[in-house]
Amino acid sequence: MAELLVVGSVALDSVETPFGKVREVLGGSATYFSYSASFFTQVRLVATVGEDFPEPHRRLLEDRGVDLHGLQTSKGKTFRWVGQYGYDLNEVKTLDTQLNVLAEFRPTLGEALRRSPFLFLANIDPQLQLDVLRQMKEPPRLVALDTMNFWIQGKPEALRRVLAKVDVITINDGEARQLASEPNLIRAARAIASMGPRTVVVKRGEYGALMLADDTFFFVPAYPLDSVYDPTGAGDTFAGGFMGYLAAQDRIDGPAMRRAVVYGSVMASFTVEDFSLTRLTRLKPADIADRYAAFHDLIRLEP
């Protein structure tokens, strides 16, 4: 079992979907990622929160064994995000973003973290992602990165520089098309692979995920759910399952990567069943094993 470092955001989210509404609940890319990955391996989180960050949220992560020594408390307020979904849960409308302490976030890795074998650069400014990479004392065994439209448009050069240095990118389908300037998703994935990451994982919401690795595609559907309550954090939860599984196995070969995509899909399928981390906080390891088996059945061609 190898350790897994994540650098990203911890947030207070306010979310409205056709199925309900929550205000200032625990969110953020590093939060969803680390909570999800904690079911597989030892996770260490680097992020920043404000002085207003509720103690119970911190305890929630600690109770899962997430190492929070890298969670800085800065003067000011915690990053806040307000989003709204309609019936098409693949489309989110951001109503408000208050960066607060995230605006001044400069991740600093303690000595121990600089040798982490597995590293996830969650969705933050690509210049910070680059800065984290520069702090690593040894090249990690596997570095994965997530990004979003805001950076694709706003910091394309920094994003290209960090992309050239990572092994895996996880990205949603719309952003993959945007990053590659290519409407055909298959060509877009190939174009992104040519920018650096030898593995491209495209998250397609209700349509599942695809992975392009060594010019070979692998597809996993989304778990067939009767009700999806809130897709917020699904992508980061996916990445947590994906990287958590690989770190736990300490393997990065093809078959392990395929299973990792399924574990990512498994974890994401739980997250969307309720708001915030609510469903994950009720999760048992047996639930993960059961749903992994169910996923296998969804795509099993031969009996």
Added chain:
Amino acid sequence: MAELLVVGSVALDSVETPFGKVREVLGGSATYFSYSASFFTQVRLVATVGEDFPEPHRRLLEDRGVDLHGLQTSKGKTFRWVGQYGYDLNEVKTLDTQLNVLAEFRPTLGEALRRSPFLFLANIDPQLQLDVLRQMKEPPRLVALDTMNFWIQGKPEALRRVLAKVDVITINDGEARQLASEPNLIRAARAIASMGPRTVVVKRGEYGALMLADDTFFFVPAYPLDSVYDPTGAGDTFAGGFMGYLAAQDRIDGPAMRRAVVYGSVMASFTVEDFSLTRLTRLKPADIADRYAAFHDLIRLEP
């Protein structure tokens, strides 16, 4: 190997996509279906064309061994359809429909056809689909049906009556939601199964297909193509591969149905690579076997 009967339309299609334009080319649900299925089994086609139907089109089907004794030539012109696609190839805009001889079509099965063990009721008026079922002398081993928004809205009662009598429905995702009055596709598939067909196959264009059978889901992605030229006929080609494979095997058990969904996807993936039947006319059996193996690799979880 069992015989396969299809009742549906033969058309002259004019289609425009962002990649090109064709005028009055061979089309129609029964055409795509039977051409596709002809790679697997003996197909007998029942449909109607006008006196203007070009002889080379008839020969194209005959050359594939499709039995055209049931293809009536009626006084008047052949059914014509004009459609247009934008960059989202999952969305078609029908610009013109001239039913012509299809308006008076009353399918009459010759004696031999009334005992066909495999029957596909392609997309025509559900009252005609019912009428075909009534003409069968023995209950077929497997009856599948396709339909569209036009009948879901225009003939809901006849559609419900015929649905209660078939084993399989193939339907696209938007129409599945419409038929079930349910935006969640998983619930929609379950609702449709409760209307009669114990197997529901939902076609999702670039997102592949899913099958619900005995309360169990199976998912197949679309083949990752760099270029899709024209999706016209993809659904009927899918159905042709699906039913053609089952008839060829003379099996309708679960594992055969799963493989049939993949063969359907294989055939559809060829059709969309060019306009009309163009790509299919260049198809070799080895191409089908190769692409089936490629599909298997796309979803293979364990090496």
